[in-house]
Amino acid sequence: MNKISTIINREYLTRVSKKSFIIMTILAPILMAALIVVPTILMSSQEMDYKKIAVIEENTDLFRGSLKNTKTLEFVYLDDVNVNDLKKTFEEAGYYGILYISSELVNTPNAIQLISKKQPPIADLQYMENSLEKEIEKQKLMAYNIENLDEIMKNVESNVSIQTQKIDDSGQIKDTSTGIAMALAYIGGFLMYMLVFMFGSQVMRGVIEEKTSRVVEVIVSSVKPVQLMMGKIIGIALVGLTQFLIWILLTVAIVGVVKSTVFKDRKITEIAQTVPQNLMDEDQPATAQQQIEQANPQLSEFSRMFESAMNQPWGLIIFSFIFYFITGYLLYASVFAAIGSAVDNETETQQFMLPVTIPIILALMVAMGTMQNPESSLSFWCSIIPLTSPIVMIARIPFGVPAWQIILSMALMVVTFIAFVWMAAKIYRTGILMYGKKTSWKEMWKWLRYSG
């Protein structure tokens, strides 16, 4: 036992003291954050792209004023302009495109065209379509000569946003968000995939290093090969857990900082901005809270999301993540160790890697599908079968999984990883001392049955 801990110690310390580990540990959360933040920034900066669109109605005047200007879209109604003439010159005139509405519109809804040099963003198109649709609906309704139509329309108008709530066995209702669950499933599944792969192949490289440098011969004259293998696997697992814990702490710290600074700042500035407006507009008294929500619906949504994120079963998620990381990693790392022991150099690993990679990749793909449909039978089976369950189950848990499924999956996982470690140890024991022979699957099968 003492010797295993000596080996674990070496494996752990040599890796943790490497520069690449330190850089990776600090940089990864920042990169992750960048991965989330940068697209958001890019998207919001894109929205700032100001577009002027020329609207030409042929022989009608139905839509004048029905397309309201937004922050990024300005509609200019042009009269007495020929479409074909403008087609050549609209860019020079500073227009992004021409919205051409033909006179046949009410009868044939296809008669609207947006002419532009670039593919217009989907959001802008949707905005225009919605506005025009509403206007056409209104026009069509007006054709029925209903009294007080305007008032009725105002009454009818409504805005729907579904709030999801999850009810647990004790009848407690919690606000949840499918978006948050999806994000967690995505991050959890992907992280698990990365960790298992990254640290699994580190084990393999370590074994190959020891075999090619013949260190292994010196060590197995002092300790049993299984001890060396387990020492290496556990040492690297601890490296992984260390990294994972640092990531959690960093994330908590970053979230904490974001929550305390950004939120506070924004609230204050929002209030500061809205109060003067309010003073000028004394007819509409409103509470400060409402003001904030009115002034910035995004902000209130953000805090709602925050709340629902807090309502996720964090204890279960973190526990099962660590459980599946340890067992899944042990399973794959021992296979990787066996492969490493069977080859003479890293290029020879290819033929053995493929069958090991397939279940991992499959698991990742199923996990991604799980986010769309957590209850599909494919997701269910893959979250029970041990080779794929670490990744798929982690992706399923944020959506809620019956306890018996988790227990079954975990039990199968434990049994399987013990079996895999046992088999891998047998292959490893023979493999590390074999040199210069091309190893085949058949050969490895034979090693499994060697006694001494």
Place this chain on the structure above:
Amino acid sequence: MALFEARNVTKQFGSLYALNNVSISVPEQSIFGLLGPNGAGKTTLIRIINQITGPDSGELFLNGRKLMPEDVMSIGYLPEERGLYKKMKVGEQALYFAQLKGLSKAEAMRRLKYWFRKLDMIDWWGKKVEELSKGMQQKVQFVTTILHEPKLLILDEPFSGFDPVNTNVIKNEILFLREKGATVILSTHNMGSVEELCDNIALINKAKTILEGRVDDIRMQWAGDEYEIVFDGDVTINGNGDINVLDRQFENNRSTIRFKAGHERNTNQILSEAVRCGNVISFNPALPSMNDIFIRVVETRN
């Protein structure tokens, strides 16, 4: 008394015999040469002694009782292919191996300091292994092998890669360790060092022991009827009758003559005849080198 004994050890890989009923006996506080051509089964035997692999049949004894797993602590093994972690620092690495052999960190540190000073390696302590030359790496490995003061030391080609100066340093250390009570199994192709160091040998060929015993006895056995005589001054002897001169050299006013004599002659007769030819300085049966014996034994067997 034999410190280590292997009795009727057999090991098969598939249908191929790596060792076929091999027995060796290594007397305590001696240096035992384990010889044999490439692929003869030496490495397999060494691995079995180290308990890296187990024999299919046969028994192993250390100190008169059966070899046990914990005996690896009293065995030191220097493999033929040197193995050190390239990226690890020399000192850390030596400490690691010492701890794997059961030494406490403090004790390992104390002994390492002693050996690193003795072999003039103290400057290497903080260097990475990959920065050292091959010979330097071997010296490090030699120290890690002997650090836990094993009773049985197994050295597989300990001199390969060393310059003559360092070869001599290591030879002296081996002899020094024997003086202090260690028993050494030396596997090597360097027959010169076998003659110089080994008390006993076993020659393995094609999985079987084909020659074993004391080095001196073996050389006498294979001596045949060759003699070497040195005369003062320029002397020649005539190859008359059954005296057959093989070689004559004249150097520093001395004549060295190698000759073969007939079977029925004994040394007294030869010597009395020689005295008549000139002033004899020395007279010896010409012992064949271990190299010759090795080649002759292996070739006749093949």
